[in-house]
Amino acid sequence: MSPVSKKTRLPPFEAIFARLIAAPSVSSVNAEFDMGNRGVIDLLAEWMTDLGFAIELQEVSSGPAKYNLIARLGTGEDGLILAGHTDTVPFDESLWNSDPFTLTRKGDRFYGLGTSDMKGFFPLILEALRGLDLGKLTKPLIILATADEESTMNGARTLVRKNKLKARYAIIGEPTGLQPIRMHKxxxxxxxxxxxxxxxxxxxxxxxxxxxxxxxxxxxxxxxxxxxxxxxxxxxxxxxxxxxxxxxxxxxxxxxxxxxxxxxxxxxxxxxxxxxxxxxxxxxxxxxxxxxxxxxxxxxxxLTQPVPPLCTAPGSAIVKVAERLSRRQAGSVAFATEGPFLDQLGIETVIMGAGDIAQAHQPDEYVALERVQPMIALLKNMIIEFCTDDGKH
Ligand SMILES: [Zn+2]
Structure with missing residues (x-):
């Protein structure tokens, strides 16, 4: 595929990454730390619009203002969702060796709050899109950015309540070290x-x-x-x-x-x-x-609303393709995700991202540089598989 011919105003990869990390979006059940996520949502909406996506904002709460973003290219009920949450956990700045809101490239790592879990997934998606001829997509591609995953999962619960999100498959880029995950408790x-x-x-x-x-x-x-x-x-x-x-x-x-x-x-x-x-x-x-x-x-x-377990069938095309492209067998993780809520909407979901759960929710959170290119390649190939006539799904 040839790269996008249309000139976009999409900034370079590291600039995108830095701006997302710089936009605070802590969510917490403790009101003292809880923030809105509009800064992250507006940046994504601007870049996705430049790439030709249709944007829908879904209000999740008004005080502070929190939104889900649904950016869609193409129409129909088939197709692929690339999903991530826009919020991060609260942080203790005194434990950090760099500013949590400044993307800091040091050695072979990108440091910053949300680099791994998981604002860092969005620059990877945008980089994958930059390298594709989006005019060739024949099935819908949806970029979903949710609110409040780290606190109440109200973003995902709102999606289920509104029941408007339609697609066949989804990848959620939570930190799994590039391994496809099809099950959690x-x-x-x-x-x-x-x-x-x-x-x-x-x-x-x-x-x-x-x-x-x-x-x-x-x-x-x-x-x-x-x-x-x-x-x-x-x-x-x-x-x-x-x-x-x-x-x-x-x-x-x-x-x-x-x-x-x-x-x-x-x-x-x-x-x-x-x-x-x-x-x-x-x-x-x-x-x-x-x-x-x-x-x-x-x-x-x-004490909290329950999060259901996730179990995507081992024979699902999203699992099979993710296993083939990553050369890893699908496994399980010990943490919960928004996957079960997408599943409730009939969307078969795999969790697969570049970060590591060991770095999530930790001071000096980072994503390893060596994971960046492989994840971009995985995303590009997943899009080709599920959204173009070159793919088989
Ligand atoms: Zn997460």
Missing amino acids: GVMMESIIVHGQSGHSSNPAYGRNALEGMHRVIGELLKWRRDLQEKNREPLFDVEVPTMNLGHIHGGDNPNRICGECELQIDLRVLPGMDVAILRDSLNQRVANVLADSGLTYEIRS
Whole structure:
């Protein structure tokens, strides 16, 4: 293919990369750190417009202003999405050796907040597009940039709610060290609160002990965990079974007072095929049964909205082509992505990016220079495979 003949105003690769890193877009469930992402969205919209893409902005929240960007070339319901999130995690500048918002090329690395996870995916996409004759695309190519992946996944949830995004396949450029990933676990975080009645410790009849109720609940949870781990196993994961972590407990306030209230927070990492709604029902049922004759009441709250597991079929064309072009077998990762939400829209999704998860969410986050050209080549070839008549899909 010949490069784009139309003269675009697309800046050079490193300038694009630097401007994206310089546009702050931290997202956090803590309002103190939470920012909008308009700076990143506007830059991408400008460059994608220059390349001839039609731009749609989707509002995710208004305070602070957050948007998804859907940039589309071509029409129809087929085609390929290249997707990434525009937000980064909060940072502690005192732990960095360079300015997190200045792209710093040092040795064989590009340093900066979001270089690996994952604003750095967009310069790679733009570089791949620069090297293609976009006039030759016969199926739609969509560049998707989302908000709030690092905090609530509200960008991806908005996409599902609006239900307008159509495509057959997607690649999400989260950091996987160039390996295609087709599976990850789902996550749910729940709080169980047992309510009793406080009273003087000298006579148990003066109250109802919530801590003793929680003791029963914990016994039941560990039994449930054993059941879940006996019934569910997926060898593609390092930890082959679903996990349940008892992470935080707080109850009562004094040794000589009957504990009136006790809260336990747990985290469940579930395998593909396990349904979070069914799991929540079983949790509720088990806690209800175990506290039935205790005189205690309880409530169960979700601490965050669940992220479902991802499982793209090993025979899906997006998996097969990604495996062939990367010369790596598709695997699994331990972190969650927006993949399951695209899956809910009927889009078969692979996770594949240039960064490493070991550098994500860390001071001195970087992407290795040696990953840049291979990832650009992968993206170019994926676009040719899925969006042109030279490809077979
Ligand atoms: Zn990420």
